Amino acid sequence: MFSDADAAALYDVLNPWDPDGRPDDGFYFPFVMGAESVLDVGCGTGAMLRLARERGHRGRLVGLDPDRAALDRARRRSDITWVEGTAAQAPSGAGFVLATMNGHAFQCLITDHDVRSSLAAIHDALRPGGRFLFDTRHPQARAWENWTPANPDDMVEIVDAASRPLRYGHHVDSVVGDVVTLRGTVAQPDGTVLRVLHDDLRFLDVASLGRFLAAAGFDIEAQYGDWNREPITTSSREIITVARRR
Known part of the structure; x- marks a missing residue:
């Protein structure tokens, strides 16, 4: 969990x-x-x-x-x-x-x-x-174009407050007008997904x-x-x- x-x-x-x-x-x-x-x-x-x-x-x-x-x-x-x-x-x-x-x-x-x-x-x-x-x-900087697993700088490996090694990165689901919809995925080092955090940004x-x-x-x-x-x-x-x- x-x-x-x-x-x-x-x-x-x-x-x-x-x-x-x-x-x-x-x-x-x-x-x-x-x-x-x-x-x-x-x-x-x-x-x-x-x-x-x-x-x-x-x-x-x-x-x-x-x-x-x-x-x-x-x-x-x-x-x-x-x-x-x-x-x-x-x-x-x-x-x-x-x-x-x-x-x-x-x-x-x-x-x-x-x-x-x-x-x-x-x-x-x-x-x-x-x-x-x-x-x-x-x-104009189009920051969302870098929120992708293809960008190694966007995928971070950390140890959380509970001493668990985790990986965290983003996927952009859509860009509609000036609104970007994306997911932040929290996973174990082997790729097992623990939580997906959804965001809309204008x-x-x-x-x-x-x-x-x-x-x-x-x-x-x-x-x-x-x-x-x-x-x-x-x-x-x-x-x-x-x-x-x-």
Whole structure:
């Protein structure tokens, strides 16, 4: 058996939060540490907020995620508020200084309704002038073309929290418009499949993101094409957005 709890623990193995060694985590962390109140939307197992508290953040930290098993891991730290729910259920009127949505979690908002309702809720959870920081993969980079067993860099061999050797890789099932449907397969070294994790990801371009943000009451303060804060170009792989609530 490979349970929901196992899948949540595997996420931490595959995605260790390391602002000192990973440029994406290092981009987010100063914003978090410099904000007196933070709402992490799609917080998963809560690694970012847990490390912020460990490193001395004394303000209000709230993690929001619909995955109960991930939140069970997050709740190992009790001095942070953990809320089960979607982005569209972000707490209205909460007055946060900063909202984050890292790890490309924004791409899990598939329909226009998902995007609009989520942005509206995040807007209402921020105080006037509060920032929303999030990232998406730039569609021009066509990242999904590398999510295949034919790509040796996509297949990783790891040992999970239960000391089991595992293999993890992806298969893309379809690309329809700007939505990519894929599977993440967890297997034993001999190929025996233990769990298949299904995902839909939406790849919005810069112009589409701008329209959604403007309609939700956000101004774009900055956008970058990589974690070194370089401008977005025709070769950028990321769209990293700092938006401000009007």
